[in-house]
Amino acid sequence: MKIAMVGSGYVGLVSGACFADFGHDVVCIDKDQSKIDRLHDNIMPIYEPGLAGLVESNVKADRLTFSTDLAEAIQGASAIFIAVGTPSRRGDGHADLSFVHAVAREIGENLSNDAVIVTKSTVPVGTGDEVERILQESGTQHRFAVVSNPEFLREGAAIGDFKRPDRIVIGTEDDFGREVMTRVYRPLFINESPILFVSRRSAELIKYAANAFLATKITFINEMADICEKVGANVQDVSRGIGTDNRIGPKFLHAGPGYGGSCFPKDTLALLKTAEDYDSPTRLVEAVVQVNESRKRAMGRKVVDALGGASEARGKTVAMLGLTFKPNTDDMRDSPAIAVAQTLIDAGVKVRAYDPEGMEAAAPLMPEVEMAEGTYEAIDGADAVVIVTEWDVFRALDIKRIKSLLTAPVVVDLRNIYKPDEMRELGIEYTSVGRA
Structure with missing residues (x-):
């Protein structure tokens, strides 16, 4: 054919x-x-x-x-x-x-x-x-x-x-x-x-409904992560505890800096507009969109706090690892990294970044961010590291080398790649998402 x-x-x-x-x-x-x-x-x-x-x-x-x-x-x-x-x-x-x-x-x-x-x-x-x-x-x-x-x-x-x-x-x-x-x-x-x-109309709606539901799962576990930080629980334990329920499932229950990419932001917004046109408001999806947008900048503020707060952060340099909205793509559309970097820049922080595939696409979107040639080049002389995208190359970093390159041993892990106790044992001031 x-x-x-x-x-x-x-x-x-x-x-x-x-x-x-x-x-x-x-x-x-x-x-x-x-x-x-x-x-x-x-x-x-x-x-x-x-x-x-x-x-x-x-x-x-x-x-x-x-x-x-x-x-x-x-x-x-x-x-x-x-x-x-x-x-x-x-x-x-x-x-x-x-x-x-x-x-x-x-x-x-x-x-x-x-x-x-x-x-x-x-x-x-x-x-x-x-x-x-x-x-x-x-x-x-x-x-x-x-x-x-x-x-x-x-x-x-x-x-x-x-x-x-x-x-x-x-x-x-x-x-x-x-x-x-x-x-x-x-x-x-x-x-x-x-x-x-x-039916044709059902097929058209299935795509939007699927993406809105997955975006809701991501946003839900992110809000649970915030509660975990307040009460001293571990969001990864919560994710496993609810994800093993076959009515819920484990996928899209990984806490992080919010969703981005070519589909979820665009499709949730389009679904909202369709709902408005047909006078059938989708309050849940509205909340998902609003919470996700605010979360990205909240993650930037988390990095500022790790630097000692707004007064201490000004003038410091942060090494940002990962720019694309997810690993194994060069897609920068609505990537959380954009909002995280802009929040840092607004706070007077200098940002130096590295991504295995996304820097060419990122450069015009983030003109104030310095692009480094590699992971350790980005870290060298920085005051803190923030992991934004969970590329495989960032999963087995030489933590002792990172500590020697940083002016202070501060690591903010927005993807929960590393274990808090192991990082503390290495003398790292470690911040993650939804974990004590």
Whole structure:
């Protein structure tokens, strides 16, 4: 089967490469000529473990190609996926669907065969209806169906998530759409991955509901961490105690500086706006968004306190380890590190940072932060260390070396990587999250 993937960003490129690896013929399309040129040279526009090798092998097998010409690329495609960005719209927080609508219009104007149009982008409820209307107004004489197929890919583990998914959600009430999408995902039947056929609007809401629920779990355990610090409990014990309950589960119960990234901030906000539009307020999600935003700066104040308070912190230097919102990605979107660094800078603290993959993306977002060449280069001469992102390279640091490089043995661990008693034994003034 030929598949056209419109949009060669994170979702489009990973999905297209994986579909090609299943044996489909895939063309990834993007308006950005420089991006397509780099892909032809096997230079990835994003950092995702294993992606470069997957792309290279499928290009060599002639199953994966790249193009800037949508009109030509969609010819003969049985499934045309829309995987363009839907960022929060300036001014009101609604998802910006201008790219989705533009692609739908261009598909309609150039469709030359029967095809299923699939919204892979994260879109609000009712977007599929609008895409269908646009295609109908284009005057195409070919049969088509509009299907919602949300993605559930974790950055840093996207290839595994795509090939071994918990579930595949397909939103359609159209027999043609169901038939084509069954063929698209047939290679996953061998893994017995459950395919959930639901209504199109249900599929659109499932994506938002899933992300809002996970964001709620993160925010909940962060608030429990605050209580733990007040009462002398250990949030990791609390997490294990509730996470072993199979009604709750252990995932997303790790206390830290708050959630960030390309999905949770944008999707929770978009869900709020959808709820407002339909006069069905979601007070719980509203609270999650507000608490998460305030938490990021609260973590910056935690570092200031570890430096001795506002009066003592001014003029000191903090080494920040980790900038991306999570490890194994170069994504800086809504990363807690941005707010933590800005809080420190507002308090008169100098910030020197290191991240294995995120510094290029971070530099324009954090112009007042000095970027170091390595972990220990960032620490050398600093007054404290703060661990913001739990990259593997930060999990086995030479603590004795760190102590010798710092002007004072102060370590703030916002990811609870290290054990408090072991750090104290090494003479470190150690602060973590939700632990005494």
